[in-house]
Amino acid sequence: MLNGKRILLIISGGIAAYKALDLIRRLKEQGAGVRCVLSRGGAQFVTPLSVAALSEEAVYQDLFSLKDESEMGHIRLSREADLLVVAPASADLMAKMAAGLADDLASTVLLATDKPVLLAPAMNTRMWEHPATRRNLATLADDGVRTVGPGQGDLACGEVGAGRMAEPMEILAAVQACLGAENSGATLHGRRAIVTSGPTYEAIDPVRYIANRSSGKQGHAIAEAIARLGADTVLVAGPTNLADPVGVETVRVESARQMLAACEQALPADVAICAAAVADWRVDGTAQQKMKKDGSGQPPALALVENPDILASLAHLQDGRPDLVVGFAAETEQVVDYAQAKRARKRCDWIVANDVSDGTGVMGGDDNTVHLVTADAVDSWPTMSKQDVAATLARRIADHFDIS
Ligand code: C5P
Numbered sequence: 001m002l003n004g005k006r007i008l009l010i011i012s013g014g015i016a017a018y019k020a021l022d023l024i025r026r027l028k029e030q031g032a033g034v035r036c037v038l039s040r041g042g043a044q045f046v047t048p049l050s051v052a053a054l055s056e057e058a059v060y061q062d063l064f065s066l067k068d069e070s071e072m073g074h075i076r077l078s079r080e081a082d083l084l085v086v087a088p089a090s091a092d093l094m095a096k097m098a099a100g101l102a103d104d105l106a107s108t109v110l111l112a113t114d115k116p117v118l119l120a121p122a123m124n125t126r127m128w129e130h131p132a133t134r135r136n137l138a139t140l141a142d143d144g145v146r147t148v149g150p151g152q153g154d155l156a157c158g159e160v161g162a163g164r165m166a167e168p169m170e171i172l173a174a175v176q177a178c179l180g181a182e183n184s185g186a187t188l189h190g191r192r193a194i195v196t197s198g199p200t201y202e203a204i205d206p207v208r209y210i211a212n213r214s215s216g217k218q219g220h221a222i223a224e225a226i227a228r229l230g231a232d233t234v235l236v237a238g239p240t241n242l243a244d245p246v247g248v249e250t251v252r253v254e255s256a257r258q259m260l261a262a263c264e265q266a267l268p269a270d271v272a273i274c275a276a277a278v279a280d281w282r283v284d285g286t287a288q289q290k291m292k293k294d295g296s297g298q299p300p301a302l303a304l305v306e307n308p309d310i311l312a313s314l315a316h317l318q319d320g321r322p323d324l325v326v327g328f329a330a331e332t333e334q335v336v337d338y339a340q341a342k343r344a345r346k347r348c349d350w351i352v353a354n355d356v357s358d359g360t361g362v363m364g365g366d367d368n369t370v371h372l373v374t375a376d377a378v379d380s381w382p383t384m385s386k387q388d389v390a391a392t393l394a395r396r397i398a399d400h401f402d403i404s
Helices: 018-027 048-055 066-071 074-079 091-099 106-114 125-129 131-142 169-179 215-226 256-266 310-315 335-346 386-401
Strands: 006-011 033-038 082-089 117-121 150-154 160-164 193-199 232-237 249-252 272-276 280-283 305-306 322-333 348-357 370-375 378-380
Touching: 006 018, 006 106, 018 048, 018 082, 018 169, 033 106, 074 106, 082 091, 082 106, 091 106, 091 117, 091 131, 117 169, 117 335, 125 131, 125 160, 125 249, 150 249, 193 215, 193 256, 215 232, 215 272, 215 386, 232 256, 232 378, 249 256, 256 310, 272 310, 272 386, 310 322, 310 335, 322 335, 322 386, 335 348, 335 370, 370 386
Parallel strands: 006 033, 006 082, 082 117, 193 232, 193 272, 232 249, 272 322, 322 348
Antiparallel strands: 150 160, 280 305, 348 370, 370 378
């Protein structure tokens, strides 16, 4: 979605600089060209070699380097971009920007640019809340500089509060918003969507559970893509390590039964997309205390009972069934045949089917190869990133509502 866009990423000093490396990958996955300026402080946290390897471009560090200036003068550097992103943006660099100082390459490029600037601030809570930083932020906002984050949470300095740099996916969404890259004409404005994502945990006792390898990457990307097209989106997420997607109301649950209850609570909706890898079974009668070995050498017998099928429950609703119910079918063989059978059995409208057999790397990976199975067609999409699968599916859903 950022095909052909040029980003100048300025990495200033702060422990969050490590997240800038992931941001480079995310931007490039979306087709953007990324050129980086690494400040002296930034280079204390990430190496020029890592930045150059990930961006596949030279890294610019020094204002007074004859070599850098002859290859790419700082004025050209600041103008040959569609957007300047500062991540992390330190309190110091923001103060320099607000004051119009230009005493190193990063601040000079920021003063010389005629392009939009997006900041992802990262600092200690006290620094973030300091009246000087508040003043600088207000000045920068007046100057038209945009910001994403910071979030609340545990900070690297051991304190807790505001100041944590936005996650790379949040910064990516902000970049897309700044560049209007989400604007394909397709819209889901006025529609409400429920998306399920991630695995479920089914408790055996208070410390043990049954789970699966789903990362939630595909489901979370779908929630974000749907929200980006304007849908009022509720993401019901099982346990994952992913940040809550930007612009999405996220309800975190653990078990299949909690996931179903949260989906029912989120109704009514125009579209439901069940991308979660819901556990088929749970333990019958979860132990209230931690189970212990009894010395007999005999393992405990775990009796399983079937979990509710969330997709089928939503698709079978007599009253208030979402207009479009989309399921997923992860298969290791006969992918399309099984998906067609599943579509009929669960009475959903579409199935996104994928091959998760060993060696495909889909489970937990960043790419996906899917077939969209509808009532009268099977569309096989080329292998693409999970973000692109999400964006393509979101556009198909928007088209469905446009036509129907
Ligand atoms: O039957 P199977 O688990 O292969 O079906 C996969 C589809 O059904 C996915 O869309 C998944 O989210 C959904 N599902 C569900 N609740 C279950 C099991 C699967 O919503 N208990």
